[in-house]
Amino acid sequence: MTQSTQAQVALVTGAAQGLGFHIASRLFAAGFRVVLTDVNGEAAKKAALSLDPEGINAIACELNIARKADFEAALQFAVTKFGALQVLVNNAAVTKATPVMDISPEEFNEVVNINLGGVFVGCQVFGKYMAEQGYGRIINMASLAGQNGGTSTGAHYAASKGGILTLTKVFAKELASKGVTVNAVAPGPIDSPMVTALVPEDRLPTLLGAIPVGRLGNADFIGDVVVQFARPEAYFTTGTTWDVNGGLFMR
Ligand SMILES: NC(=O)c1ccc[n+]([C@@H]2O[C@H](COP(=O)([O-])OP(=O)(O)OC[C@H]3O[C@@H](n4cnc5c(N)ncnc54)[C@H](O)[C@@H]3O)[C@@H](O)[C@H]2O)c1
DSSP: OOOOSTTOEEEESSOSSHHHHHHHHHHHHTTOEEEEEESSHHHHHHHHHHHOTTSSSEEEEEOOTTOHHHHHHHHHHHHHHHSOOOEEEEOOOOOOOOOGGGOOHHHHHHHHHHHHHHHHHHHHHHHHHHHHHTOEEEEEEOOTHHHHOOSSSOHHHHHHHHHHHHHHHHHHHHHGGGTEEEEEEEEOSBSSHHHHHHSOGGGHHHHHHHSTTSSOBOHHHHHHHHHHHHSGGGGGOOSOEEEESTTSSOO
16 A cells, blocks of 8 residues: 555654653654643643644544553544544553562552553554554554663563563564554663653763763654654564664664
8 A cells, every 4th residue: 555644643652741742743743643642631632732732733632551442442533533543652651660679569560561561452452453454553662671671770661661572573473464564662761751750860970871872862863763663665664673772782
């Protein structure tokens, strides 16, 4: 199927702040109509209005990635508003930094259920729809922590991100013949509210000293990486992970 990005529709989870918002804004700047979703529906609305004050090409809806019914309702919402949907960005996640020996089974399961379970259900619900349409692009936000075990983040977070790399391959294989690609982005520490919250100011020089390029990553660039995966021309790239980590992990 021939597709152009003109008027294509992308839905981003966890888009009210941080990388999700940068991803939505770069997709919007590239000509996509965007649905900004978040567990915090009011914050998602504000974020959407900041992109399009008229609320025409950037709209919002509440979506808790822990709930399959929310994914189904958000898909229905996007299709009703815009007629179709071509791109899903599974961005939302909870980040906890509890030391590994202090994580209770309940806390472990909660983080893995939200982060990994959310990507699983998102790929399943949207992947089915995209396969029926014969076209789609799914981009999953993983993390360097899923590749190297993490430094500032918890074992549950890191394990969920490792699982996302695997699920990306599973769904890529399942959907390849249907015109649907599934790829992952694995950022290292990005200049973002999450890193500011996790890394106290006095520890920042140590963190920067450990990054080969000596700087935090750029959130808009993460958005541009997502745009590349979201393009129709990206049809030949599936099941991959794009590392954006300042040289902290090399294959
Ligand atoms: N910031 C970084 O340096 C960095 C590095 C590697 C990977 N990542 C990944 O990028 C993604 C975004 O990270 P961020 O730094 O912007 O995080 P963030 O905590 O700043 O933002 C996460 C957003 O997701 C929302 N959210 C939380 N739980 C949700 C749920 N159950 N359902 C729907 N929305 C929910 C929050 O309300 C928030 O708006 C995550 O997947 C994270 O693991 C970030």
